[in-house]
Amino acid sequence: MKKIKEIVNKNSFATTVYPILFGVLIVVLWQTQILHKILGADTFTLPMPSRIFDIILANTDSIWTNVVATLIVAIGGLIVGSALGFMLGVLATFAPKWGAGGLTVIAAFNAIPIIAIAPIANNLTKDLSDNPEIRSMIAKMIVVTLTCMVPMSINVNRGMTELKPFSLDLMKSYAAENRTVFFKLRLPNSVPYIFTALRVSVPVCVISALVSEYFAEFIIGVGRQIRENIVLAQYATAWAYITVACAIGIILYIILLIAEGITLKGRK
Amino acid sequence: MKVNAMLKIKKLGILFLVCAMVLSVFAGCTAKTSTEAAPTATAAATEAPAVVEGPYYSADMTAEQIVVDAASQGKVGNWGLGNEYEIQALLSKYGQDTTYLSQAFDMDGFDDDSILLASAMTYNELGLVKNSYDGGYGYGDTVSYIDMNDEGVAMLEDNIFCTKTFAEANPNTVKAFIAASMKGWAYACANPEEAAEIVYSYGSSVSSEHQAYMAGEVKKLVETDTAGNTVTVYGKMDTAAMQQTLDLAKTYIKLDDAVAADALAGFELSNIMDSTYWDAAMADGAVLGTPEKTDVTIQLKWLPQAQFMGYYVALAKGYYDEVGLNVTITPGGGDISETTAVYSGQVDFGVTWVSNLIAANAGGMDLIEVAQVFQRSGLVLVYKLND
Incomplete structure (x- = not known):
């Protein structure tokens, strides 16, 4: 608790309170329908916050089932993708000649739209399991993995190679082995870069999980519910799931910030 | 000159290696599917005779038998998004759970057997499945269908x-x-x-x-x-x-x-x-x-x-x-x-x-x-x- 308090204190008043105040302002404008007038929307396509929260409260069980399904995909893909990205980043460090080029090619993965990978991943995983729930979970995870791998590999590679001036020379003057250089210099140096990568990939993992659910064989997940409800013109319910999706993204990001604060405490 | 040539060869080699790496990632996925495909096919062949002869359905089976079998395998497909109610009504009629597989807007899932009982519109998907013109799957008379009107679960459309x-x-x-x-x-x-x-x-x-x-x-x-x-x-x-x-x-x-x-x-x-x-x-x-x-x-x-x-x-x-x-x-x-x-x-x-x-x-x-x-x-x- 103490640690968390310190972190909160460290983040200045302005960076936490102002965003919250802004959020509250939006909700107030929304509930008082001033927002509707500004946007030219009606309460049908943009229902009141109170109605949205009523729906969330009345459907906690089914929402929770969908949230769990989305979280498994998002976090599973984030872990696998980050691990793969880390390994690629390290690999590129030890083979710098083709490493830089290789990472550029991998970075091109990020340019492939999720909506293009998702159906391909579905087809690739058709024979993996007789249970559509499992094979479509794997398909969705592949999509998240691909999108999370790229930021990690590039940032880890930078963390491993952009060292403090002369630090590598110093290690060499000690006749340090490559292993020692890796564990004592490169790895600690790359930790802040890992968090930079995670700041990109945590929101991305949620978004790609939501979008990949659109195309999955097995019908489950927050993203799928958003799509179903919008097509059925159930906007209030769709907004309820959009709110839940936002909450997932924000909570994961806050967890990341706290973890970053604890890990990097006293670094700067 | 020689050094330059060597460098070029090296660069080309590097490029080739990278391409090979990327390809192997994809090949890894497909290789997995091909090795796993064989056992599932044989499994289906050994399981199936208990119900019917062959992996599919025979012409003299009733709609109920077919629906019950496909539903028990979890292989009934529909597009969802408000198109699923007639299918759910039919599943309920024969005492089955109303869950179905999400079907893409093509018939590939039906073609590769991941869906045994696939939704189709008579004027669109059914034609693509049967006919062999551009975009068709050419199944001809080797497929049959269950009509929602005959089953009393018809809902009006356009x-x-x-x-x-x-x-x-x-x-x-x-x-x-x-x-x-x-x-x-x-x-x-x-x-x-x-x-x-x-x-x-x-x-x-x-x-x-x-x-x-x-x-x-x-x-x-x-x-x-x-x-x-x-x-x-x-x-x-x-x-x-x-x-x-x-x-x-x-x-x-x-x-x-x-x-x-x-x-x-x-x-x-x-x-x-x-x-x-x-x-x-x-x-x-x-x-x-x-x-x-x-x-x-x-x-x-x-x-x-x-x-x-x-x-x-x-x-x-x-x-x-x-x-x-x-x-x-x-x-x-x-x-x-x-x-x-x-x-x-x-x-x-x-x-x-x-x-x-x-x-x-x-x-x-x-x-x-x-x-x-x-x-x-x-x-x-x-x-x-x-x-």
Whole structure:
């Protein structure tokens, strides 16, 4: 608790309170329908916050089932993708000649739209399991993995190679082995870069999980519910799931910030 | 010079290695699937004989046997997104759970056996499965299907609708639009080949052969009711079929929003349809009057195809001009919500399935159906036959 308090204190008043105040302002404008007038929307396509929260409260069980399904995909893909990205980043460090080029090619993965990978991943995983729930979970995870791998590999590679001036020379003057250089210099140096990568990939993992659910064989997940409800013109319910999706993204990001604060405490 | 050449070779080598690496990632995925494919195929072959001979179904099996078998394997497919209610009604009829696999907008899942009982529209997917023209799968007579009409779970599909407010403010426009559209449908059903060509000329997502096939099948849906009787008046709202659609909708449309669910439970036919405009437009010697609004747009449920041939024919033959309307046809596709487009006033008329209109009204829209073009359900469940 103490640690968390310190972190909160460290983040200045302005960076936490102002965003919250802004959020509250939006909700107030929304509930008082001033927002509707500004946007030219009606309460049908943009229902009141109170109605949205009523729906969330009345459907906690089914929402929770969908949230769990989305979280498994998002976090599973984030872990696998980050691990793969880390390994690629390290690999590129030890083979710098083709490493830089290789990472550029991998970075091109990020340019492939999720909506293009998702159906391909579905087809690739058709024979993996007789249970559509499992094979479509794997398909969705592949999509998240691909999108999370790229930021990690590039940032880890930078963390491993952009060292403090002369630090590598110093290690060499000690006749340090490559292993020692890796564990004592490169790895600690790359930790802040890992968090930079995670700041990109945590929101991305949620978004790609939501979008990949659109195309999955097995019908489950927050993203799928958003799509179903919008097509059925159930906007209030769709907004309820959009709110839940936002909450997932924000909570994961806050967890990341706290973890970053604890890990990097006293670094700067 | 030599050093340069060496460098070039090295660079090329590096490039090659990177490509190989990327390829191996993909190859890894496909290799896995190919090694895993073999055991599943044999497993299916050894399991299947307990129920039927061969991995598929025989021609003399009843619909119940097929539905029960496919549902127990979890291999019944539908697109979802409001198209699933008839399938769920059929699954319930035979005591099965109402879950289904999400089917893509192609028939690949049916082709690769991940779906044994796949949803298909008689005029579209069924044709692609059977025929071997461009885009077809060429199964011919090796497939058969279960018809929702025969099973008593038919829900009516393509209609014409607008908002109640629009209809009340522009009654003559609505009547004129119905009269001209139905004239278009009558001509299209009398000349399906020509209608298919007209649709094709307005832009098409599919081949002209498929358009022709589609026109022939759509004609059957427009001219035959759920019981198989011939319908002579186009766009008629059959109360019994509409009531069946509403009853099934009330049972199978599941809404998380309590307000919408309550509204749905209390719906009667008057909440979703108004036949007075059609009656007035189609009466003998009907006087249509001057349209209040002359520039109108109709939003289709899907891409330009013979499913909507009546409107394209009416446009091409000038039937809309005759009644004083300047009509624009807006194609749909993907996740475009025709109910929202009409409700928000972007377009005046729309074509949707009755179940989608019911769900939208439960959500708070004020849409009314003014004509029912398809008189029977075009949805079937297609399955492969054993050799």
